Structures are given as C-alpha cells and as structure tokens.
Amino acid sequence: MLFTKASEYAMLSLILLSQANHPKDVDTISSELGISKSFLAKILQNLAKEGILHSFKGANGGFVLADKPSNLSIKRILESAEKRKVNVFECANSRCDCPSSKGDECKIWPMFNDLQGRIDEFLDQITLTDIIKK
Template sequence: MLFTKASEYALLSLIYISQKDSPVDVDTMSNELGISKSFLAKILQGLAREKILISFKGANGGFLLADAPENISIKRIFESAEKRKTAVFECSSSFEDCPSNKGAMCQIWSTFNTLQVQIDDFLDTIKLSNIIKK
C-alpha cells in the first residue's frame, strides 16, 4: 500500500484547517505548509467534492471542515486524496471477481483479503481528532 504526497498533504492541510475558526485560503496554507499552491488547491478541491471540506468562494473564502474531526477517518481522507480504495495488493475485493479469472485456484487471496480488511478497519478507527495536537 503506497500513500503518496497527496495523502500526506491532505492530512497536513486538514490538521491545519481544524485549528482555525474561520475559512483558510489556499495561499495561506501553501505558504505555511510549504506545499505547491496548485497541487494543494487540487487536493483541497477533491476533499471538498468528497464532503470532507466546505469551500467558500470570494474575498474571505477558503476551506473549513465539513464535519467534526472525530467523525473524519484517516481511511476516508486517504481514499479521497488518492482517488482510490486503500489496497494491500492489486486484486479484487471479491474472490469471484478475480481479474485474471484464476480465483478458483488462488492460494493467496484469502490471506491478503484478511489483511486488507484489518487495515481498512484500522484506518477507519483512526480519526482526524486522534492526530490533531491540541
């Protein structure tokens, strides 16, 4: 499972936004976090599309969390930033839907599927509130 800079920056920006009382604009965050403005804007727009953030337009525009930090899981953040499900290996989540049509003789699927379920459950239990420094 590979999490890219998009996941890292999504998490860092959500922590930053969670510590503010008013909408935070991309310029401010880009400067404060040392992240490319265009890359950060793309990440934040994706998080807004997924209803993790609320986007405000105009002179006092910016972003706010759409929900309380204790209701936003790390899994949801990562999947929104990566635009895909978290995956231990490139395989189907269903034994019957094996992309190589070899599901009936696959010896590894059940082991890796068990691992995938555990990772998904773990990432779902960690909330943004668990990692925010007070």
C-alpha cells in the same frame, strides 16, 4: 498504495484547517505547509467534493472542515484524497483484480484479503482527532 503525497498533504492540510478559526485559502495553506499550490488545490477540491471540506469563494473565501475532526476517519480522508479505495495490494479486495491468478485460485489471496479487512477496520477507527492529539 497506502499513503502517497496526496494522502500526506490531505492530512497535513486538514490538521492545519482543524486549528484555524476562519477559512484558509489555498495560497495560505500551501505557503504554511510548503506544498505546491496547484497540487494542493486539486487535493482540497477532492476533499470538498467528498464533503470533508466546505469551500467558500471571494475575498474572505477558503476552506473549512465540514465536520468535527472526531467524525473524520483516516480511511475516508485517504480515499477522498486519492479518489479510490485504499488497497494494500492490487488484488486485496477482489480476486478479479489478481494479475497473477489467470483463472486459477490464488493461494495467497485469502491472506491479502484478510489483511486488507484488518487495515480497513483500523483506518476506520482512527480519526483526525486521534492524529491531532499525537
């Protein structure tokens, strides 16, 4: 699990919002991106709960970035959109999550854990600004 539709839609929405001069509502964003309004609303609410977005109610309401794109790491965005840690493998962060070890020491877990650490570090270094520039 690295990137699901929720992750993809979160990223696309944040790129769109980073280029806006005013709050954009869910209807506008879903229309511009061709995304289901109800699914997008849940994603944007998660991002607002995590402090990535500010939300405003009313006629001129909508969502805006709560911080500069350069301060928003891709890892933080993904974890906020998914409402869970970014794991490449089910057991990457903890041997306790390993479905196949059954108490025995897993021979491949150290490699999974090392890979997870490298991916976490990589995703922490990439910001929304980096994505926008490419």
